[in-house]
Amino acid sequence: MTVDDIQQILINEIQTLLALKPGSVTAETALPTLGIDSLKFVSLVLAIEKQCNVHLMKKGLKPADMATALAMATAIHARQAE
Amino acid sequence: MAGLHYHARQTSHTGSYSLVVMELNGLPDAAVFRDALNQISARLPMVHGWTKRDFRNLAPYWHIPKSPGRANIPLTIVDASDDATADRLLSDHVNATNRPDREHLNFLFVRIADGTSRIGVVFDHRMLDAIGAETFLRLIDLTVSGQLEEYASKVKQEEPPHLDVWEKQFAGGKTVFRRMKMIGQRDVCAMAMPPAGRFGRVHFAHEHLTTAETTHFLETASEECGGMPIVLPSAAARAVYAMRAAVPNPPLPGTQHTLFTTASMRTNDQQWEQLFFNHFSFLLLTVGTEVPQSLPDLATATRDSFFDQMKEQIPQSLADAAALSRVSPRWLNQRFNYSMFKGRVCSLYFACLRDGGYKTDTFLGVPIANLYHKPLAFGPPGLNLCMTTFGGRFNLVLSYLEGVMNDTTAATLMRTFKAALLRQDVERHDAKNAK
Numbered sequence: 001m002t003v004d005d006i007q008q009i010l011i012n013e014i015q016t017l018l019a020l021k022p023g024s025v026t027a028e029t030a031l032p033t034l035g036i037d038s039l040k041f042v043s044l045v046l047a048i049e050k051q052c053n054v055h056l057m058k059k060g061l062k063p064a065d066m067a068t069a070l071a072m073a074t075a076i077h078a079r080q081a082e
Numbered sequence: 083m084a085g086l087h088y089h090a091r092q093t094s095h096t097g098s099y100s101l102v103v104m105e106l107n108g109l110p111d112a113a114v115f116r117d118a119l120n121q122i123s124a125r126l127p128m129v130h131g132w133t134k135r136d137f138r139n140l141a142p143y144w145h146i147p148k149s150p151g152r153a154n155i156p157l158t159i160v161d162a163s164d165d166a167t168a169d170r171l172l173s174d175h176v177n178a179t180n181r182p183d184r185e186h187l188n189f190l191f192v193r194i195a196d197g198t199s200r201i202g203v204v205f206d207h208r209m210l211d212a213i214g215a216e217t218f219l220r221l222i223d224l225t226v227s228g229q230l231e232e233y234a235s236k237v238k239q240e241e242p243p244h245l246d247v248w249e250k251q252f253a254g255g256k257t258v259f260r261r262m263k264m265i266g267q268r269d270v271c272a273m274a275m276p277p278a279g280r281f282g283r284v285h286f287a288h289e290h291l292t293t294a295e296t297t298h299f300l301e302t303a304s305e306e307c308g309g310m311p312i313v314l315p316s317a318a319a320r321a322v323y324a325m326r327a328a329v330p331n332p333p334l335p336g337t338q339h340t341l342f343t344t345a346s347m348r349t350n351d352q353q354w355e356q357l358f359f360n361h362f363s364f365l366l367l368t369v370g371t372e373v374p375q376s377l378p379d380l381a382t383a384t385r386d387s388f389f390d391q392m393k394e395q396i397p398q399s400l401a402d403a404a405a406l407s408r409v410s411p412r413w414l415n416q417r418f419n420y421s422m423f424k425g426r427v428c429s430l431y432f433a434c435l436r437d438g439g440y441k442t443d444t445f446l447g448v449p450i451a452n453l454y455h456k457p458l459a460f461g462p463p464g465l466n467l468c469m470t471t472f473g474g475r476f477n478l479v480l481s482y483l484e485g486v487m488n489d490t491t492a493a494t495l496m497r498t499f500k501a502a503l504l505r506q507d508v509e510r511h512d513a514k515n516a517k
Contacts, residue, residue, distance in 0.1 A: 019349035037436055038314040039345050042392040045310065057389055060308025 001080065006052055007073035013047045014069065027070040054080045098207040101176035101456040102215045106199045110446035112159055112191060118225040118446075119155045119189070125230055128239045128358065129155060132184045133208060140409040141243040144209075144359075157189040168192045172202040176456060177283045186210070187218070198451070211360045212455055212470065213346070216439030217353055219453075223445055236354035244405035254402025257394055265368055269336030270426040273329065273486045275461045282484025286456045287496045289478040291503065296475045299503045306381040315367070315388040317434040318343060319380035320502035321467050322369045325430055328495035329487075334426060341367040341384075344433040345397040353439060363397035363404075366428070377502060431466040433457070438471055452477065459483050467499070476503075 011025050017040050025034070036044065045056050054076055065075035123129060128146040130153045135142045147153075162168040175190040186206035193199050205215040224233050244251075276282065291299065303316035322339045343365045348356055365388065373383045391397075407415050443450050454477035459466040464483030469476050478500060482492050 019351060032311070035437060036311070037346060038312040038434075039392070039397065041310060041312055042389065046393060056310075057308065060310070062309045063304060063311075065309070066311060 001052060001077070003070075003073050003077045006048075006076050007069050009051050010044075010048065010069045010073055010076075013044055017044055017047075025069060027073075028068050031066050031068060031072065048076060052076055052080060097181060098458055098460075099176060099181065099204050100207065100212065100215070100458045101172060102203050102205065102212070102219070102453070103172055103456060104201045104203075104219065104440075104445060104453050105451040106201065106445060106448045107451050108448035109193055109197065109199050110191075110201075110448045112157075114226055114446060115189075115191065115222070116157055118222045119157055121225050121230055122221060122234070123153070123155050124149075125234045126237065126239065129187060129209070130184060131186075131209075141245050142408055143243065144241070146239060153184075155187050155189065156185065157191060159191045159193065161193050161195070163195050165194065168194050168200050172200060172456070173283075173286060175202050176204050178204075199448075201445070207360060207458065209358060211362050212433070212435065212457070213348065213353075213361070213437070213439040214357050214359070215455075216453065217357050218439075219445065220440050220442070221357070223442070226446055233354055237357045238355050239358065241359055244408060247402075248406075251402045251406040254399035255406050257399040258396065258403045261366065261391070261394065261396060265338075265340060265366055268338045268368075268370070270334075270338060270340045271325075271332045271336040271371065271429050272334040272426040272463045273429075273465060274333035275464060276483070276485035284456075284459045284481050284483055285489065285492065287480040287482075287489075287492045288454065288456075289496050289500045290452070290454070291476045291478070291500070293474045295504055296471075299476070302505065306378075307385055312385075312388075313436060314343065314365075314434050315385040316381050317469055317503070318367050318388070318432055319369070319377065319384040320499055321430060321432050322384065323375065323377060323380055323502045324495045324499035326375055327498045328491050332429075336371070336426070338368050338370045339430070340428040341369075341430050341432045342428040343367050343431075344435070346435070346437070347397065347401060363401040365391050365396055367391070367432075377505065425462065427462050429463055429465075431457075431459070431463075433467075434469040436471050440472070443473065454479060457481050459486075461486065467495075478503075 007027055011027070014020070014025050014031070014034065014036070015022060018034060018036070048054070049056055056076065056079065059079045059082065061072070061075055065071055127149055128144065131144050131146045133142055134145045160171055162171055171192055172190060175188070181188075186209040188204040190202040190204075191199065192202065201219075203215060203219065205218070210218060221230070221233060224230065299316075300313060303313045304311055306316045318341050321341060325339060344362045345365050346361065347363050348361045367384055367387045369380060369383045369387065373379050438453070440453055450472075453472040455468055455470050456479055457466050457468045459481035461483055464486035466481040468479045468481070470479075471477070478496065480492055480496050487495075
């Protein structure tokens with residue numbers, strides 16, 4: 001799975017979770033501005049874990065990893081390789 | 083929510099009513115305020131509606147009158163000499179008994195001698211939730227600026243009867259039942275309730291964090307959840323910490339603390355569509371008494387409980403199961419819930435809301451100093467700890483039923499909770515415990 005694949009999964013999941021129109025989230029959208037609360041964020045992590053076969057809750061993420069969908073996809077890709 | 087109202091009526095003397103308080107650095111024009119309420123009342127007659135049950139399909143629904151008639155949203159204006167008097171008046175306002183069943187909003191405008199004021203809105207949880215109540219206040223402000231139609235036209239005044247997708251609802255019920263059964267295997271530490279029929283007033287203890295303190299806590303919470311922007315488990319861990327410290331030997335001892343925690347089911351861009359009705363579900367976070375009284379240990383335990391329940395999709399399952407239970411008699415639901423937890427239900431109701439419905443800093447042109455909630459507290463356990471946000475800072479309010487907890491214990495709980503959020507004194511206490 002490439003970074004682009006993960007990024008696309010992330011964008012789709014975020015749009016679904018926040019009931020946003022397709023195309024409203026891009027690779028460069030600042031994720032903290034979207035108002036993702038604790039519950040939605042965990043739902044996002046669970047969806048990513050399922051689709052990307054990675055244990056994010058155990059391995060964790062850094063705050064900088066959640067700046068954009070691209071940054072998050074890159075971090076998830078790195079965790080997959082660990 | 084009609085079920086909640088029924089239960090709250092049985093176990094407190096008020097019902098399912100909460101108070102949202104707005105502290106203002108000035109005096110808004112009372113006539114303009116009254117006029118705005120009248121306009122909303124005429125445009126959205128559902129604020130004068132009531133619950134009915136359709137006996138053909140057993141579905142309860144919200145009956146909307148064709149017009150408000152002569153009904154007005156009550157607004158009382160009173161004067162107070164100081165802040166303490168204003169607090170007492172607001173507390174009396176939400177503790178009013180024998181509220182008419184069709185009254186879902188009641189405003190108290192307190193003019194304080196120093197030129198400031200407070201607006202207290204008692205709202206009925208059958209019609210509004212906490213975010214909805216804040217959004218309603220925003221609607222008043224928008225009405226005064228001539229934007230009522232623009233926003234009121236977005237508001238949904240109807241909810242589907244939820245008498246479909248039965249399989250999904252039964253599956254949700256099964257998931258929730260399994261989880262409740264698991265939790266019910268261990269006794270819940272709880273406060274003793276006053277004898278039936280002797281329920282007194284709801285009292286409140288209020289603290290707040292500064293903007294810097296709030297930021298500090300959010301960073302700590304994120305660290306505790308592996309860098310992820312998740313606050314709820316860390317906040318809940320501190321609530322358990324404070325509860326254990328304030329009540330080391332609970333009158334009803336057990337082997338776990340259980341927090342009935344609100345989980346928002348709102349979608350971000352539908353603040354106006356979802357103004358009315360309740361859009362919250364719950365999580366049942368548990369922490370065993372064997373978990374040491376240290377913040378890192380408690381945070382780990384609440385985080386694991388939170389992740390487990392999110393994996394099981396408990397909030398959605400509970401929402402589905404609740405839709406199913408709407409058709410069953412309320413007394414039966416109440417008995418079922420009691421029997422699952424041997425009459426204790428939980429140690430504490432807990433809410434941590436990072437997002438509010440009022441996002442500007444003025445009301446009717448007057449600057450807002452603060453906005454917070456004094457939520458309902460019904461039994462068991464007669465305790466509700468609520469964290470809400472306004473202006474980038476957390477307000478912390480403990481609601482407790484008379485006879486469940488005394489004022490000194492409530493003050494200790496709040497002081498410990500605030501210190502735990504800031505990690506003040508707590509690390510020293512943890513080190514002492516470790517020795």
